[in-house]
Amino acid sequence: MGETGKEEYKIQSFDSETQKLLKTALKDLGCFPGTPEQAGHKGCWVLTVFLFSADPSNVDLEKVANIIVDQSLKDCVFSKEAGRICYTIIQAESKQVGQSIFRRSLLNRLQAGEELRTRSLQAWICYVTFICNIFDYLRVNNMPMMALVNPVYDCLFRLAQPDSLRKEEEVDCLVLQLHRIGEQLEKMNSQRMDELFSLLRDGFLLQEGLSSLSQLLLLEIIEFRAADWKMTDAAQKYYYSEVTD
Numbered sequence: 001m002g003e004t005g006k007e008e009y010k011i012q013s014f015d016s017e018t019q020k021l022l023k024t025a026l027k028d029l030g031c032f033p034g035t036p037e038q039a040g041h042k043g044c045w046v047l048t049v050f051l052f053s054a055d056p057s058n059v060d061l062e063k064v065a066n067i068i069v070d071q072s073l074k075d076c077v078f079s080k081e082a083g084r085i086c087y088t089i090i091q092a093e094s095k096q097v098g099q100s101i102f103r104r105s106l107l108n109r110l111q112a113g114e115e116l117r118t119r120s121l122q123a124w125i126c127y128v129t130f131i132c133n134i135f136d137y138l139r140v141n142n143m144p145m146m147a148l149v150n151p152v153y154d155c156l157f158r159l160a161q162p163d164s165l166r167k168e169e170e171v172d173c174l175v176l177q178l179h180r181i182g183e184q185l186e187k188m189n190s191q192r193m194d195e196l197f198s199l200l201r202d203g204f205l206l207q208e209g210l211s212s213l214s215q216l217l218l219l220e221i222i223e224f225r226a227a228d229w230k231m232t233d234a235a236q237k238y239y240y241s242e243v244t245d
Contacts, residue, residue: 065105079130083137
């Protein structure tokens with residue numbers, strides 16, 4: 001039996017719906033099947049081994065959570081998609097063993113927060129991308145997890161501080177996350193969103209040292225929210241032709 005056959009065999013420990021979700025998530029990340037070299041993401045390949053080597057009840061889900069978080073902090077491409085993998089594992093764990101070890105371990109690791117920024121700007125941006133991605137995917141009774149609302153807001157508020165607004169990477173991260181989850185987040189706590197956009201307006205109007213790209217991105221997200229979190233065709237053409245140029 002070839003390598004693909006072996007992986008197909010191992011994945012049978014999950015029910016058919018979970019198999020489909022796992023395959024979709026892992027294939028989209030280039031992690032299934034194959035070796036670390038074929039996968040491109042060594043941490044994701046290790047994750048694949050954990051997931052497909054045994055019944056979910058026998059997998060060390062705390063270790064799996066640590067693998068996902070560690071890889072997400074090193075690889076922003078992975079962090080953008082890790083929410084789907086986490087959602088799939090949480091669903092599988094709930095169905096198979098009726099526990100929440102993985103979710104609890106994941107939430108504990110998400111407490112890392114702002115101190116990452118002092119160590120590595122890239123790790124900080126990956127962390128923000130990851131926690132926002134988790135917020136976007138994980139649901140309790142079909143609602144975003146309340147436990148993540150304030151931690152996500154705290155990240156976005158940090159990105160709205162003057163020193164962060166002077167860094168294009170952080171402004172870009174802030175705007176991308178607000179495009180993705182801003183509307184959901186506002187429904188959970190509109191007061192904090194008002195406060196966040198007050199900071200962004202002040203930064204756009206008053207702060208010195210902003211690059212032209214940062215100014216453009218801030219203006220775009222301010223107008224995006226003012227338009228009820230929608231992008232008009234005219235705005236799309238104006239802002240993104242400017243970014244391209």
